[in-house]
Amino acid sequence: MTRPAIYVEGAALEISFADGRRNLQELIFDTVRAAVDDSGQPMHEIDSVVLAAHDLVDGRSLSSMVTSPAAGAYLRDEIRYGDDGAGALAAAVTRLEAGHARRSIVAAWGRSSEHSPDQFSRSLFEPFRSRPLGLDEFVLSAMRAQLCLSAGDGAGPARERASLRRIDSARANPRALRGGGFRSAPHFPLDDADLPLWADVTAAVVLSTEPSPIRVAGVGQSSEPYNFGDRDLRTITSLKTAAGRAAADAGFGADTADVAEVDGLTLIDEALGLEAIGFAAPGTGLRTLAGDGRANPSGGGASGYSPPSMGLVRVVESVLQLRGTAGSVQQRSVRRAVATGGSVVAGQTQTVVLLEAV
Amino acid sequence: MTELVSIPGHWDFDYTYFAGEAASRFFAELRNTRVMGATCPDCRRVLVPARSFCDACFQRTTDWVEVGPEGTLETFTIITAAFPGLPEPPIVMAYVTLDGADTALVNLVLGLDLSDIGAAAAGLQRQPRVRVQYGPEPQGRITDFAFVLA
Numbered sequence: 441m442t443r444p445a446i447y448v449e450g451a452a453l454e455i456s457f458a459d460g461r462r463n464l465q466e467l468i469f470d471t472v473r474a475a476v477d478d479s480g481q482p483m484h485e486i487d488s489v490v491l492a493a494h495d496l497v498d499g500r501s502l503s504s505m506v507t508s509p510a511a512g513a514y515l516r517d518e519i520r521y522g523d524d525g526a527g528a529l530a531a532a533v534t535r536l537e538a539g540h541a542r543r544s545i546v547a548a549w550g551r552s553s554e555h556s557p558d559q560f561s562r563s564l565f566e567p568f569r570s571r572p573l574g575l576d577e578f579v580l581s582a583m584r585a586q587l588c589l590s591a592g593d594g595a596g597p598a599r600e601r602a603s604l605r606r607i608d609s610a611r612a613n614p615r616a617l618r619g620g621g622f623r624s625a626p627h628f629p630l631d632d633a634d635l636p637l638w639a640d641v642t643a644a645v646v647l648s649t650e651p652s653p654i655r656v657a658g659v660g661q662s663s664e665p666y667n668f669g670d671r672d673l674r675t676i677t678s679l680k681t682a683a684g685r686a687a688a689d690a691g692f693g694a695d696t697a698d699v700a701e702v703d704g705l706t707l708i709d710e711a712l713g714l715e716a717i718g719f720a721a722p723g724t725g726l727r728t729l730a731g732d733g734r735a736n737p738s739g740g741g742a743s744g745y746s747p748p749s750m751g752l753v754r755v756v757e758s759v760l761q762l763r764g765t766a767g768s769v770q771q772r773s774v775r776r777a778v779a780t781g782g783s784v785v786a787g788q789t790q791t792v793v794l795l796e797a798v
Numbered sequence: 799m800t801e802l803v804s805i806p807g808h809w810d811f812d813y814t815y816f817a818g819e820a821a822s823r824f825f826a827e828l829r830n831t832r833v834m835g836a837t838c839p840d841c842r843r844v845l846v847p848a849r850s851f852c853d854a855c856f857q858r859t860t861d862w863v864e865v866g867p868e869g870t871l872e873t874f875t876i877i878t879a880a881f882p883g884l885p886e887p888p889i890v891m892a893y894v895t896l897d898g899a900d901t902a903l904v905n906l907v908l909g910l911d912l913s914d915i916g917a918a919a920a921g922l923q924r925q926p927r928v929r930v931q932y933g934p935e936p937q938g939r940i941t942d943f944a945f946v947l948a
């Protein structure tokens with residue numbers, strides 16, 4: 441059975457912080473409107489909307505009821521994916537492939553200036569064995585970092601260089617946060633520079649079954665057990681599996697991509713993500729981040745971060761790279777790109793998107 | 799037999815909600831005892847409360863216009879159960895389209911004789927004319943005003 445090819449017609453993202461001139465709906469409207477304008481399509485040509493949003497991030501219960509009209513959902517088929525934005529894109533792709541829709545908006549957002557990321561993070565843990573201990577996402581990222589660094593994977597100079605390069609990329613990225621934002625307190629062995637810069641992030645794409653220059657070549661998803669004690673934290677198995685599925689779907693793997701935009705909560709999570717998708721050899725993620733400009737040219741989490749939007753941000757950055765419009769972080773001759781989006785807990789659920797210029 | 803475990807839970811999250819420029823201006827105008835609407839350039843509807851975009855047309859709104867202060871009560875309900883933060887029941891909540899507006903605004907209706915709920919309801923069923931009445935010290939909040947029979 442042949443499936444229709446899916447294309448990215450429009451893309452937009454915005455990273456800001458505590459812009460009191462706009463409410464949440466207006467932030468969403470601005471980015472979705474920009475993605476629709478970028479697609480060149482009138483609204484009546486768009487028949488479906490898939491959102492990635494989270495009630496506890498938005499501080500609005502059943503938040504898509506408040507926010508979906510701002511994402512273009514008025515009298516359109518709308519579903520919300522309560523997880524990462526790359527996962528929402530995967531859901532939109534399957535709906536388009538199934539013939540359920542012809543053209544779809546995918547939008548994701550998170551506004552760190554309105555909520556407390558640390559409170560949100562603590563709420564994600566199950567109430568009997570984890571929450572009473574005061575666990576947050578960074579505890580797991582720190583334990584993962586400890587395993588990785590004590591194994592000697594790029595400890596010392598590579599970690600420092602990776603960190604500096606990430607900050608440089610964020611400075612160069614015209615879409616990165618300029619001013620404002622904040623960081624959580626780092627747990628050992630993480631330091632400030634390893635942590636994401638909490639920001640207000642909105643991202644949107646317009647997907648279509650009609651041909652245009654950027655194709656969604658493959659999508660893969662995978663989920664690990666919630667019980668992090670059951671997992672090998674050094675290997676993001678769900679991401680590795682998702683990358684394999686995306687490669688089978690696309691006919692090429694992330695290792696052949698000209699640019700990788702990998703989502704990770706911390707610098708070390710990004711490095712391990714590069715290894716999991718095969719863009720970096722095992723144990724070389726930090727060295728790749730330190731020395732290879734094609735690995736997270738956007739600056740990753742240093743450019744601004746808020747769940748559940750980051751996977752879609754990675755997709756938009758990849759689309760801009762493929763178009764050659766990424767600005768001062770543009771890489772040379774980008775024909776293929778890989779974007780990933782992960783979500784809690786400790787990157788338990790992962791989506792890999794392979795994109796290709798056609 | 800094993801004692802079955804249950805533990806109490808309570809979530810308490812802090813938020814700072816940004817109203818944005820358009821809603822802030824709408825609230826500021828309430829302090830000036832004016833209810834404002836915003837016009838969509840595509841469908842030409844006057845949207846109340848004023849907002850920055852029309853979600854039906856997915857277009858930014860343009861001109862702001864004052865609406866009311868009188869309008870028509872379209873529908874209503876009478877709330878008889880107490881809820882923290884709300885006035886003592888019974889409370890009448892109504893859906894009112896102010897003159898010059900294309901969308902309705904929800905707020906309380908004050909000053910009705912509610913000693914006989916049935917009789918009060920019969921009066922409101924006739925979709926009476928109402929007007930906006932402000933409290934003594936408007937704070938720039940939706941609770942600054944209520945509707946009263948015109």
Ligand SMILES: [Zn+2]
Pocket residue numbers: 838839840841842843852853854855856857
């Ligand atoms: Zn309109």
